[in-house]
Amino acid sequence: MKRQRIRKLLLLISFLLFPVTLFYFSPYLIIMGGLEGIITGSFIMFAALFLISLFFGRAFCGWLCPAGGLQECCMLAVDKKVNGRKVNLIKYIIWIPWLAGIALAFITAGGVHSVNFFYMTFHGISAASLPGLITYFGIIILITLLALLLGRRGMCHSICWMAPFMVIGTKLSTALHIPSLHLKSNSSNCVNCNLCTRNCPMSLEVSSMVLGDTMSHSECILCGECADSCPKKVIKLTFKS
Ligand code: SF4
Numbered sequence: 229m230k231r232q233r234i235r236k237l238l239l240l241i242s243f244l245l246f247p248v249t250l251f252y253f254s255p256y257l258i259i260m261g262g263l264e265g266i267i268t269g270s271f272i273m274f275a276a277l278f279l280i281s282l283f284f285g286r287a288f289c290g291w292l293c294p295a296g297g298l299q300e301c302c303m304l305a306v307d308k309k310v311n312g313r314k315v316n317l318i319k320y321i322i323w324i325p326w327l328a329g330i331a332l333a334f335i336t337a338g339g340v341h342s343v344n345f346f347y348m349t350f351h352g353i354s355a356a357s358l359p360g361l362i363t364y365f366g367i368i369i370l371i372t373l374l375a376l377l378l379g380r381r382g383m384c385h386s387i388c389w390m391a392p393f394m395v396i397g398t399k400l401s402t403a404l405h406i407p408s409l410h411l412k413s414n415s416s417n418c419v420n421c422n423l424c425t426r427n428c429p430m431s432l433e434v435s436s437m438v439l440g441d442t443m444s445h446s447e448c449i450l451c452g453e454c455a456d457s458c459p460k461k462v463i464k465l466t467f468k469s
Pocket residue numbers: 411427428429430431432434447448449450451452453454455
């Protein structure tokens with residue numbers, strides 16, 4: 229399907245640009261900057277992801293995330309489903325002390341003193357020095373291992389520090405009835421072929437979601453794989469209610 233080819237191309241481009249963009253997704257540099265009272269590129273990026281999720285849910289993960297691109301490449305080598313809900317909880321256990329660390333860093337620095345979007349980069353490029361390159365390859369190895377050992381998009385499920393921002397944004401959007409991108413289904417046309425479940429890169433039981441008429445799921449990245457693989461066009465990725 230053309231839409232999935234475009235999605236995979238965007239993910240691949242994003243992954244190839246990862247040596248440049250790495251520091252704008254860094255959970256570490258946001259604390260480093262905080263200790264100096266500096267709002268860094270990663271701070272701005274995480275705030276932007278939260279705001280974007282009010283209208284697009286976790287579509288960033290499905291369409292633009294560099295780590296997502298690498299993990300979908302890993303699926304070509306090992307394509308197994310992630311097992312167990314407990315894996316999804318790990319990221320929240322990591323996230324809460326990390327957020328507290330950011331707050332503490334800014335308190336220690338006496339508040340915000342400046343904004344530097346390109347903090348610690350070389351003319352905006354992240355992996356332009358030996359330490360930057362070592363960090364880059366370390367992260368690549370970690371993401372690859374998680375995807376190969378845990379299964380499809382193992383990092384998204386387990387340790388992604390960006391996902392909770394978007395999960396909270398999506399829930400807030402639903403509570404406030406903000407028009408946003410979401411999945412919609414018409415279960416009466418479903419023939420229970422399970423193709424949607426088989427193709428979901430987040431290992432979700434999509435056919436059960438269809439039959440239960442509950443198409444929202446905190447781990448859904450709105451990639452549209454289920455919609456595009458359904459032979460009966462039961463599922464739609466839409467902005468409409
Ligand atoms: S449920 Fe559908 S849109 Fe959501 S992650 Fe799975 S395949 Fe993608």
